[in-house]
Amino acid sequence: MNLDRIYMDNAATTAVSPIVLEKMLPYFTEIYGNASSIHGTGREARKALEDARRRVAAVLNCKPNELYFTSGGSESDNWAIKGIAFANRKRGNHIITSSIEHHAVLHTCQWLEKQGFTVTYLPVDEFGRVSVKDVEAAITDQTILISVMAANNEIGTLQPIREIAKVAKQHKVYFHTDAVQAIGAIPIDVQEIGCDMLSLSGHKFHGPKGVGALYIRQGTRIDPFMHGGAQERGKRATTENIPGIIGLATAIELATENLEEKSARISSMRDQLIDQLTALPYVRLNGHRTERLPNNVNISVRFVEGEALLLRLDLAGIAASSGSACTSGSLDPSHVLLAIGLPHEIAHGSLRLSLSDTTKQEDIDYVLSVLPGIIDDLRAMSPLYHDFMEANK
């Protein structure tokens, strides 16, 4: 039994880096002031908050006053979409997004449909890519917002966000991108991308949970999200989560430092997994082979169900994830896998392994030594595999 657990679910969440934690700790007990207070304790907190804002803004290449701290990626997505929708309702009521967005975007759009907005959910190709032509063709005189993610959380596909931003600008439509999976994995510069809003979440890059940020380009017409005090320049009430914000700022700096070098190391481990796993019979790669996050592996193992794979991997000390219905809590497998055209039975057999900077070569070797045997075992008890082999004798 391997007692060192191998964590291959970094797209779900990551471990807080010890450096990040160390930087956060004084803000719980020593510099604990309310950043809105006028006294010295409060001013210290305010200074830390604004310093963190400057540091995150420097990483994203925006002005500090274009950066708003939130409670996480879901809040940032909710705010961007609802905030634009309600502030620009007089201009139009149409929103364009893709069919493979995170639920924080999709369910927000579905809710807006109930409020009288119309939403176009663009299809994707077999690799999960949105077509820029489709985006442009969907724009009407009523369109106020386009929201397309930078990189997909399940299959890791990178979207042509720079081209979409260009189209949005030409048509004077706001463009939001959910970059929750992209930060710390690929270079993200809001000026270079040309987006008007960008969501990010601390815990996806070794920062703490419960803290995120939304970049909002200066001049963007957007409603406040949380009503109350004057925090975040009156746009997002609630006493600022200073320890979390310090954690996020430290984590984003660490995550984007030597990014090219780190990505090269992680993607070489990703490629070993992809190459060796897809060399197994009836295993396919989901997502794009090259236009993909450096840390994402997503495969479909035919004749096997995803949750069974996860449980067997867990027993072997490996934490992974699946898009099978059994793990999604619904009867249908993941909307992303169905959108790329996978039949239900193949989508049920999906497995996502997501790496991080802390993944070691030994971890990859161990996964590759264990997973093929698990697949064989589960196939040996699968009536689907039995029938397929009988039919192809």
Place this chain on the structure above:
Amino acid sequence: MYSEKVMDHFSNPRNVGEIPDADGVGTVGNAKCGDIMRMYLKVDENGVITDVKFKTFGCGAAIATSSMATEMVKGKTLKEALKLTNAAVAEALDGLPPVKMHCSLLAEEAVKAAVEDYMKKHPEAVID
């Protein structure tokens, strides 16, 4: 989320495999929903299930309920096997999460389908 018994039957499933000259075979479920169970029965002249094997495509609960159901009907008469309920299978596994109760139902249905197949192939057999 699973009981120790479920994990035990999932990681060491009993009676996995097939019976090439089975007297009755039943397959239930469909791949679209993510579960298929197949049960193979060997039945003696007294209507007693002398051997049972299964093959299952499905989640942890689907595999564990198949395994438990085979244990519960092995050595039983066909009449007794037909009385197997999904609740009894779930209970024998120390319970299942609510969203997984359909797996136990599938196990019950797989046993019934295999017995029905036996009856079809052996019209002379009487279950009383």
